[in-house]
Amino acid sequence: MFILDSLTKVRFLDVRVLSKKDRKPGENPGVQLLMQATLGVGVLAMFDGFLPGMLYRKPTGKAQGELAGIDTAELTAVGEHVKRLPWVYEQTGCTLTIDFGLGGGSNLVLDDVKVHRLSMRPEQTGVVIQWTADVPGLNDTTRGKLTGLKSTDVQMLLAGPEVDDSQAEIEEVKPAAKKARKGDADPSGSKEPWPFPKGGAAAKGDDPVLDAAKEAHGVA
Structure with a gap:
């Protein structure tokens, strides 16, 4: 310049x-x-x-x-x-x-x-x-x-023209909690796939197969 x-x-x-x-x-x-x-x-x-x-x-x-x-x-x-x-x-x-x-x-x-x-x-x-x-x-x-x-x-x-050296502060945005989906890891800590559909599992007693799977994963 x-x-x-x-x-x-x-x-x-x-x-x-x-x-x-x-x-x-x-x-x-x-x-x-x-x-x-x-x-x-x-x-x-x-x-x-x-x-x-x-x-x-x-x-x-x-x-x-x-x-x-x-x-x-x-x-x-x-x-x-x-x-x-x-x-x-x-x-x-x-x-x-x-x-x-x-x-x-x-x-x-x-x-x-x-x-x-x-x-x-x-x-x-x-x-x-x-x-x-x-x-x-x-x-x-x-x-x-x-x-x-x-x-x-x-x-x-x-x-020459003035140069602005100030930088805008960038806020750290934490990612939103990921909702459990079918196939995701069990939120209880188990490494096995989470067997229940998105939106939560069926109520206990509605399906014997799901009840047994929930008990195996430690889910009430």
């Missing part, structure tokens, strides 16, 4: 009004944000663990202590030939937080954001990630703030 878990400088390339074709009167439109950020090589692993090694390699002729970091990564032969790599990606339920630098209370928090139309461009100084974010149903004030951010750099966070 593509996330920005620390404040990251992001360029707002464009801000567009997002409105349904069948929008009802009084229903607030949203906005569609086109954003771009230059990130470290490690961001590629969020999409596929194979990508960092495919597009970048450790530089040759560098000391061991200089290998870490974005500035010392080199493009591979594949990376040098990839100018822009579209990536099929869509994630709903994201939260976008814009930090204006005035404290937490002034942050603009946008919920239920859909991130999609993502692409990556490998460069020597890092990976340029470009993506689109759809933000539904905004009031005029919030929508106006976002419109004013067009063509500017902002500090922001991007979080």
Whole structure:
């Protein structure tokens, strides 16, 4: 999942009004944000663990202590030939937080954001990630703030949807007592088949054969 878990400088390339074709009167439109950020090589692993090694390699002729970091990564032969790599990606339920630098209370928090139309461009100084974010149903004030951010750099966070780890408690249901059927084991403990039909045996004296069988099994 593509996330920005620390404040990251992001360029707002464009801000567009997002409105349904069948929008009802009084229903607030949203906005569609086109954003771009230059990130470290490690961001590629969020999409596929194979990508960092495919597009970048450790530089040759560098000391061991200089290998870490974005500035010392080199493009591979594949990376040098990839100018822009579209990536099929869509994630709903994201939260976008814009930090204006005035404290937490002034942050603009946008919920239920859909991130999609993502692409990556490998460069020597890092990976340029470009993506689109759809933000539904905004009031005029919030929508106006976002419109004013067009063509500017902002500090922001991007979080994925919250995962509910709680599990519903499952009650242990005891099986109902099984009624004796003809052919079942004798409820008195005898391993011989229970000779009486479902619903109980005939009354004593009604059938001499059944009476004798009941006495043999210890049943009154």
